[in-house]
Structures are given as C-alpha cells and as structure tokens.
Amino acid sequence: MDVSLSLKPGEILGLIGPNGAGKTTLLRTIAGVLPVQDGSIHLGKVEAAALMSAADLRTIVGHMPEQVRWQGRQSVQDALLELAEMRGTSLKRVEGLLRLVGLADRCDTPLSGLSQGMRQRLTLAVALLGAPKVLLLDEPLNGLDPVAATAFVRLLHELTGKGVSIVISSHQVEGLAAITDRIALMHRGQILAVGTLDSVAESLDLPSTIEVTGTGELPNLSWCEHAEKATISDQNTWRVALPESNENLLADFVNRGIEVTSWNPRPPGIVEMLCAATGMDIDEVGLDIASAALLPHRRIGGEEE
Numbered sequence: 001m002d003v004s005l006s007l008k009p010g011e012i013l014g015l016i017g018p019n020g021a022g023k024t025t026l027l028r029t030i031a032g033v034l035p036v037q038d039g040s041i042h043l044g045k046v047e048a049a050a051l052m053s054a055a056d057l058r059t060i061v062g063h064m065p066e067q068v069r070w071q072g073r074q075s076v077q078d079a080l081l082e083l084a085e086m087r088g089t090s091l092k093r094v095e096g097l098l099r100l101v102g103l104a105d106r107c108d109t110p111l112s113g114l115s116q117g118m119r120q121r122l123t124l125a126v127a128l129l130g131a132p133k134v135l136l137l138d139e140p141l142n143g144l145d146p147v148a149a150t151a152f153v154r155l156l157h158e159l160t161g162k163g164v165s166i167v168i169s170s171h172q173v174e175g176l177a178a179i180t181d182r183i184a185l186m187h188r189g190q191i192l193a194v195g196t197l198d199s200v201a202e203s204l205d206l207p208s209t210i211e212v213t214g215t216g217e218l219p220n221l222s223w224c225e226h227a228e229k230a231t232i233s234d235q236n237t238w239r240v241a242l243p244e245s246n247e248n249l250l251a252d253f254v255n256r257g258i259e260v261t262s263w264n265p266r267p268p269g270i271v272e273m274l275c276a277a278t279g280m281d282i283d284e285v286g287l288d289i290a291s292a293a294l295l296p297h298r299r300i301g302g303e304e305e
Contacts, residue, residue: 001026001189003039007134007165012156014180015169016270022189023169024066027136030167032057062132066139068123070111076118077107080125089129097125101155117148124155135159135166141175153179173270183270185277192277197267204276206268209241210249213262224252241266 001022007013015023028034070079077098084094098104101121106114114122120140127135137156141149156166156179170176176183177197185192185200193200201208218238242249253260275282 003186003189003191005184005191005194007167008181009133009163009165010160011181012160012166012168012179014173014176014183014270015167015186016171016173016176016183016274017186018171018274020188021171021186023171023186024138025189026186027063027138027167027169030057030134031061031063031136033063059130060133062127062130062135064123064127064135064137064140066142068119068126070114070119070122072112073110075108075110076103076114076122079111080122080129083126084129087129093129093131097128100128100158101125102151115148116143117145117152120144120148120152121155124152128159133163133165135164137166137168139170140168141170149175173274177270183273185274187274187278193273197270197273200273201268204268204273206272206276207243208268209243209266211239211241211262211264211266212253212260213237213239214258214260216259219256219258223256224249237261 003022003026005013015026017023025034029036074082077094080094080098081091084090095104098107101124103118103121103125106118109118111122120143124137124140127137141152144152156168160166168176168180182194182196183200184194193203195203215237221240224240224242250260250263271282
C-alpha cells in the first residue's frame with residue numbers, strides 16, 4: 001500500500017473507493033488487527049514507536065467492522081458486559097455507552113431481537129469501550145433505512161463534538177458529502193487525493209456544471225459547447241449539463257427563445273472525482289474491472305506516477 005493520512009481531532013474523514021481498493025485492510029492495520037509491516041504512526045507530536053503493537057493501538061483506536069452477527073438469547077447488556085470485562089471496562093462505562101448509542105431501553109433485549117439499526121448501534125458501543133481517540137467505521141450505514149441512518153449519523157456528530165476523530169470507509173458514496181469534513185479517494189492500495197470536496201475537485205481540474213432542464217422537444221443546442229450530452233426523458237423533459245464557465249449562458253438561452261424550467265448549479269460529485277483520479281469510467285470504478293494498463297493514478301497537484 002502507498003498510504004499517507006492525517007486526522008484532525010473531531011473530524012469525519014470519508015475513505016472512499018470501489019470494492020477491493022484496500023479500505024478494509026487499511027482500517028484493520030490502523031486498528032492493530034493486522035500488523036504494520038512498514039511506516040509509522042503518530043499521535044499528535046509524539047512519534048508513536050511505542051504504539052506499533054496491536055495492544056497499544058487498541059488503546060487509542062476503536063474499530064467497527066462491516067458485519068457483526070449479533071445472535072442468540074443473550075441480552076444486549078450482558079453481551080456488552082462480557083466484552084467490557086475483557087477490556088477492564090467498568091459497569092458504569094457500559095451503562096453510559098448504552099445510553100450514548102440509544103440502547104438503554106433495550107438493555108434486556110435478546111441479541112436476536114435487535115433490528116439492523118440496533119445491531120449497528122451495539123457494534124458502535126463495543127468500538128467505544130476503550131474511550132478511543134480515533135474511531136474506524138467500515139461500511140457503517142449498510143442495511144440501514146433512512147431514519148436509522150440519520151439517527152446513526154447524528155450520533156457520530158455527537159462523538160466528534162467530544163473530540164473523537166472518525167474515519168468512515170464506504171464504496172456507497174451517496175450522502176457521504178453531507179457527512180464528512182474531508183474525503184480520501186482510495187484505489188488499488190493507493191490514496192489518490194485527500195481534502196475537502198472543493199479542494200479535491202480543484203486538484204483534479206473538475207469544474208462545477210449547470211444542469212438545465214426544459215419541457216417539450218429537445219431544442220437546437222448546436223451553438224452551446226458540450227450540448228451533445230443533452231438527453232430527453234419519458235416525461236417529455238429535456239436535460240443538459242453544461243460547464244459553469246460562461247457568465248452569459250442563461251442570457252443566451254433566453255435570447256434564443258429557449259424556455260428553461262430549472263437552472264441548477266452542480267458541484268462535481270464524489271464518483272466523478274474518483275473517475276478523474278483513477279482515469280477510469282464510472283462502470284470500471286464501480287466494478288473494479290479495469291486492466292493495469294489504465295494506471296498510473298493521478299495524485300493531488302496533477303502529478304502522475
């Protein structure tokens with residue numbers, strides 16, 4: 001892997017990439033589940049040579065795996081107490097965590113009686129047993145309905161308010177822009193770009209676009225650059241995305257008598273960024289089926305290697 005990452009206290013970093021990008025391996029390495037074979041880890045200004053062992057890493061890092069199968073007749077509280085005993089965590093801490101993740105009223109519920117959202121909350125509580133400074137979440141929103149996902153994200157922001165740094169790994173990028181403070185694009189064991197959405201888009205030379213829609217037949221847009229990408233839907237609505245570069249673009253539509261029903265600025269999406277960073281199209285990024293001939297990858301600053 002070719003990875004360099006830094007985390008700020010109380011931020012949420014989105015680790016984004018297709019299946020097989022190396023996201024889970026990276027999280028397991030940071031969490032101490034897998035050994036660090038090369039490189040170093042720093043906590044603040046302290047060189048963390050002493051934190052290289054798995055036991056020491058687990059004192060500052062909480063890890064929430066993608067799938068934990070909570071099953072059986074054991075109660076929520078008993079299951080958490082059993083794990084807390086292994087970590088030397090007090091009953092008071094367990095009770096506090098159950099309140100924090102919203103399971104205090106479910107402490108006597110059998111594990112098999114939990115919904116998917118409750119299972120995710122219990123897994124999060126386990127990850128928080130050691131009061132970690134860094135929390136690693138592998139696909140935490142998988143299987144959650146919109147209401148449960150919203151409540152889970154609200155809980156994460158409550159944790160960042162306490163100074164916890166969070167890394168969310170996901171290949172499902174819809175909605176991540178609203179959750180994360182920064183993103184890191186990862187592909188084939190490499191971090192391709194890190195930063196805010198705006199800074200990553202700028203580094204990849206991705207401009208914002210204007211999405212224009214209208215009703216009726218598709219108008220003649222031969223005068224407009226990139227208008228060949230215009231489409232028309234079954235609802236008799238035409239739609240075209242145009243570069244946000246011409247200040248007089250709307251006036252040009254009006255002067256030509258083209259009736260416009262909507263005019264929406266669209267910043268580059270995370271999928272577009274991943275495509276630009278890898279040099280792959282959207283299908284190849286989604287399925288990770290491109291050949292090695294499509295490499296090298298482009299990094300921030302435009303340099304390729």
